[in-house]
Amino acid sequence: MFPDSDVDQYSCHCPHCGLTPRGTQADHAPYIRNARVEELLSTNRPLLAAEEVTYRDLLARSSERLSIIENEMQRLRAQLALVETQRKEALVMNQDLKSINSPIRRLPDDSLREIFLASCRSWADVNSLFFSINMRGQPWILSQVCRRWRSVALSFQKIWACFRIDMEHIPITRMAQQRASFALGQQIRRAGRHELTLSTCDPDEGRLGTSYDMILPLLLSTCSQWRTFELKCHTRAVIHFAPIRGYLESLEKIHLSIRTSSRGEQDISTSNIFEFAPKLRRISLGSGRKDIVRSFIIPWPQIIEYTDGGRRKGSHHLEVLRRATAITDVRINSTLLPEAEGGVPYTLGGRTIRVPTLRNLRARLKLNDSHFQAMFDKLELPGLRVLSTALPPKADPFISLIDRSQCHLTTLLITANTPEISAELLRLCKVTLHLRALCITSDGEESGPIPISDFLVGLVHPLDGDCFLLPALTCLNLMQLNWNPRDSVVLELIDSRLGGWVEGDEESNNDSSMIREGVAQLRKVMLPYSFEIAHKEELERFRSLGLKIITRRS
Template sequence: MPASHCSQCGAPITSSAENPRDSSTNVQVVPKTLARHLQLMSTNAPPETIELAFIRTVAEKTRVRLADLENQMVGLRERVQQLEDEHILLSRYHAQNQAIISPLRRMPPEVLGDIFSWTLPSVRDALERLRFDMSHSPWVLAQVCSRWRAVALSTPSLWSLVVIDYRGKRANPLSMVKKQIERAQSLKIRFYGREKGHPRAQFEMFQLLAEHSPRWEEVFIELTSDTVPLLASVRNLPSLRRLGIQWNVSDSQAGVESMDCFQAAPSLLDVSVYNEFSSISIPLPAHQLTRYDLDGPWEVHQTILKLAVNLVEAHIYVVFNDLPWPDSDEINLLLLRRLFISHSEILEYLMAPAIQELAYAVREDEGPDPLLLHLEAFVERSGCRLRRLCLVGKPTADTAVGILRRILSVSELGIITDDPNHGQDAPVNVLVSHLTVSPGSAALAPQLSKIYFGCRAEGCIDYALYLQMLQSRWDAGGRTLKAAALLVDSGPHPDPATLRGLGALRQEGLDFLVLMGEEAADELRCWIYDSSR
């Protein structure tokens, strides 16, 4: 009969028939004693005198076994600690040897510097951080090791972008800006002032930047009344290629009539001026501009356009226009390819044989006929083949349909709506219905290969209707449709069913882009050739 074991110490226990007396303890072990032992362990009853000797023996054996186990465990812990310490030391040694043979250590400095450039923050990222931070690129690159520091400090382009924003609660330390300017060669500056905040700090910071104006390559400035005189006094701008100016609030323009510091900038090619509150005269070297973006009276635009023989792209927004439109005076823009206009009347003055893309801000007080007539006459007069048309604001279906039927060269259509109407009768949804191909009927503008829709402000389209339109044109014979986009700046996002349907079209081969939020807003500005930030 096999022996049983004690639940406490693991010692073998035999019945009284096999071993009536324990030779080591001289204690009789009987079934009655074992049962009693179990009862005592599960209750608070006191043991009898005769039972104490047996229980003490069990307890002593258990103590001895526990002591033995504890000794073994101490030894194991010491061994484990030794192994862990050895693992740590060996891992470090291995990493050091791996670092020695790493291709990164043998990488040429110019390649390493190019890799560093991909770590730089965008303007938006820099604005979100609010101030310089040693834990962000490019500052952190100079803290890794001596080689990285040498490469970072010898690559001036890493330090070119200087973003300073006083519209938030924190500002960049002047000392760090000085250090960055020292390390840079050319400067790409974004300076956002605040009319009622930190006037002394803003003045000192902009004064520092102005001292290095010969190295300005790109400058975008949000001006205040305190920084206007500093900018106006700048005269040495040999490297400036791109300029952007806007005003913080209307008070920032108080007493400012003109700024003539940019007229002699010999390298200036790209200019954006957002007056917004009132028109400020800013003479420009129009003859060398390849792009300009300005809001102002038609008279100002006309002056620039007559001289801008190298213009390739323009964003023409007519405001502060108290005078009636003057008699037509044809302006030849032989190199112009991309154009945004706020009024269809602008087309009466232009002749642009190379133009391919046109964006137009539809006004609520304007019917479809003026745009169609002006555009048709412009295309005929210019002898151009207009490829892309983008209608912005509250475009009517009649406007878009009329153009698509009359100007057959248009193969790309963009619609940006800010109409708050969401129903089936909303103009944008009526247009979507017109673009939908019904079974057995001919498609409107079958030549369309790209259809882009964007929603901003509270404007949106019927997403289910939009998906149906794309599917119908995708399934139409010939598969003319090649690409589509849906950009939602703000307002309701597409529902999951629509997104699944759009995803299915993408899997079938349609080049489809969907963007939301700030990314959508950035892309929408590109559609209308607006470089505002």
């Protein structure tokens, strides 16, 4: 057995490490006032003569004990400070070791460049390039992380090759303009000889000030490297880009959005800044002047892609197609001006325009019969393969265009916004025997259900002794269509098209591969997700037979 003193001593051990701290020995007892001390503290009476010696001795011992405790506290504070310092040093070392062992250090420079490029999407790709001479934005901030990132960023010219210069973001103070000019010069130097994407926007009415005096000469000095050029400015500001004429040897795409403010400016002379651009192939027009085609001398015979996002008449588009003899892709937003709605029937004079090279036509049109019919009545498109548009109340414009052009459509994308969609689709399908892909979508989320059940029934069973409709169809897309078909129609259509066959190689682009018997086999069907929930077992059976069925938007 341990003696009593030893038992008291070990009773103060730490239960985790067994340490007995100083100041916690067995002789320590809590101080409790006795009755005599309580009595003396409650009155002002002096101590008795016999008590003075005892209490003076207790006071001396208490003072000595207080001194010991204060010294112990000071020692513990110093020890705690030392431990805190050691903890901070351990945290720093731990962070350093984590940083040294970070996977980003093992990332090759090529992968790091791809990450930089993904974070600096260009205006030409996603139309989201921000004000480029802001040193707190991309790609400037990538060169301010560490020495390695700066070295990789400065040696990667591609992330510096996209410029968006918006004059309204540059303050009018002299210091801010000098800073913007310096940043632009630095970005041009870092882009080196890489091809450039340039977007310049001037909200002013063409009155060039200090901003243009400092920035425009720097931009024009790089014109030989421009690959994509977007110009948004006033008519009067176009003349200040005249020096680039003849130096656009790398230019491939332009986007023009030219504003006017008075009638007198319609007579401004034609600009020839794009007259000599040997690589120019794509032109895009935004809002602004309606006669923008005649405002610039453009080498139309070499243009292959034309996009119009403004509200221009059909005569404007016909003028483009008449000049662009090698065009292959056309995307137009509208042929109808707002003030023309409800007016007299719209007619166009002149001869029919034949464009044999046009293969893709995507038109988002307002469905006014006279304006719609007028433009398509003047076209012959024998090479048309892809047509994307809204179906008018009557499909006569498209039917006459296909019959007149003798074209073999292979892809048809229809925006349904008319209650007579089934009847008009059936009429249209009778003249598109070579159609392989059909996509029907609703006109916005707020449009009501589109009745296409009769059209789907027509694809299953020939009507009035006719041949099967769309005998070459291999892809049907109804995913973005707000519809309410009968339960068995789509399933019956899929089932009936799984056993069809086509004589010849249907994957080839040779139009001589004609369908002689039966129908082609469906290979891909895209349906709303609600249809997957309602008919999961049937769709799984079709999938097991090799049909690719997609029911989710990716």
